[in-house]
Amino acid sequence: MKAIALTQKLPLDHPDCFVELDLPDPVPGPYDLLVRVKAVAVNPVDYKQRQARKEDETAPRILGWDAAGIVEAVGSDVKHFRRGDQVYYAGDVTRPGCNAELQLVDERLVAKKPASLDFAAAAALPLTAITAWECFFERLELSAGDLKEGKGKNLLIIGGAGGVGSIGIQLATALTGFTVIATASRPETVEWCRRMGAHRVIDHSVDWTEELEKRGIATVDAIACFADTSGHWANMAKAIVPQGKITAIVESPTVPDIGLMKPKSVTFSWEFMFTRSMFQTPDMIAQHDLLKEVATLVDAGRIFSTMKEHGGTLTPASLAAAHRDLEAGKMIGKRVFDTAW
Incomplete structure (x- = not known):
């Protein structure tokens, strides 16, 4: 799969701060969905995780915790989804993020995306x-x-x-x-x-x-x-x-x-929305349930996407620019990207 990742700790203005890589396709665990990512959004957690990378780290790190996409495959114990479902989610900060062609995410953190929104508008919503x-x-x-x-x-x-x-x-x-x-x-x-x-x-x-x-x-x-x-x-x-x-x-x-x-x-x-996934709390399914409620509210016209800016296609350069604007504290609403893989 294609992915945009960190491979070393570099400043945002360095051309290799983010790089595009070919990585092995991930294999779903029992409760995992394998999602083909169609759109992503950026959040402060992204730049905080980038800043936290250690100088001596060598393994690639994929950031991104706001996505919408299509279920490609499901794990053996998945109950709520099947191949072809259109979904949205924030995921788990301890696992590889969504700035990739494919991503694994526990089904208990996922819901079907609002039917009235395209992938980009839906990707603006989950984490927030x-x-x-x-x-x-x-x-x-x-x-x-x-x-x-x-x-x-x-x-x-x-x-x-x-x-x-x-x-x-x-x-x-x-x-x-x-x-x-x-x-x-x-x-x-x-x-x-x-x-x-x-x-x-x-x-x-x-x-x-x-x-x-x-x-x-x-x-x-x-x-x-x-x-x-x-x-x-x-x-x-x-x-x-x-x-x-x-x-x-x-x-x-x-x-x-x-x-x-x-x-x-x-x-x-x-409040830290990754607490449930980080600690595998017994009530992880609560995030699936609340995202279902949010989708219902959107489709009923009671709330709407907070996408303020569509940033075009996700690339190393466009991702670095989004991190820069987030760090400056001047971003309004959400910036969203389509994936081109």
């Missing part, structure tokens, strides 16, 4: 939809589909224009009764958050607690932080309601002062 869903309906313990639960309450989404924020705004407005307040700092990101369905948008480049106060909002009932956890920590402690809940997805370079949360008895939780 799983992350946002788990943040809201597992970490914050909101009730999916209960439009009465959040009536008169506020959910703050920090980093509303990124990949997770984009689908998070949609899921929160479609499946909860909360007033969704998103943060953004540029005219184009403010407009994007509004397009995603945010009820209000505030500026996170200034003291956003003051932005809330200007709108008569003293506290918020729940916070999903999809941006700089440590940078927003003090303001989150100030803005959260007593006995409220906060979840975050961005690792902190320093240990936040958890004591700031004690006076209000705040519940804080991390």
Whole structure:
């Protein structure tokens, strides 16, 4: 199979940072699907995994954890799929990624793609939809589909224009009764958050607690932080309601002062959507189930793809450019590529 991989640790501007290789076709294990990848998207986990490569590593590493494609073969114990199914998934960060012609992925992490979307638009959704869903309906313990639960309450989404924020705004407005307040700092990101369905948008480049106060909002009932956890920590402690809940997805370079949360008895939780696959938890099938729900919502017209930019065909050069833009922190929504293999 063809694949775009890392073979050594090189800077992004080096022409061999990513290289195209011919590698053996993978063979499915008992619960695996062998997927012919048709489209992929990029996420911050991609560049973090690239940066983490050690200088002395020699084995090729295939990145990429957002894909849509067609099932080519199935393992002996696969129950939910068959050859020819069109699927979408994020997969497992401990296994080779989707920047390849073929990929193995555990069926419990996969769902049939939304029928109303092409492969590119579908590939924009899985990783971020799983992350946002788990943040809201597992970490914050909101009730999916209960439009009465959040009536008169506020959910703050920090980093509303990124990949997770984009689908998070949609899921929160479609499946909860909360007033969704998103943060953004540029005219184009403010407009994007509004397009995603945010009820209000505030500026996170200034003291956003003051932005809330200007709108008569003293506290918020729940916070999903999809941006700089440590940078927003003090303001989150100030803005959260007593006995409220906060979840975050961005690792902190320093240990936040958890004591700031004690006076209000705040519940804080991390979200990492690869936890289930990394540790082979008994409930891995939950990601299959939630991706099915997301596909149903898309096909019903209640949410839509967060693909902001189609980057053309996946090549070593186009992949390096996407990593560069992700690292700069200026990407809105998702950038997606078709595969040409």
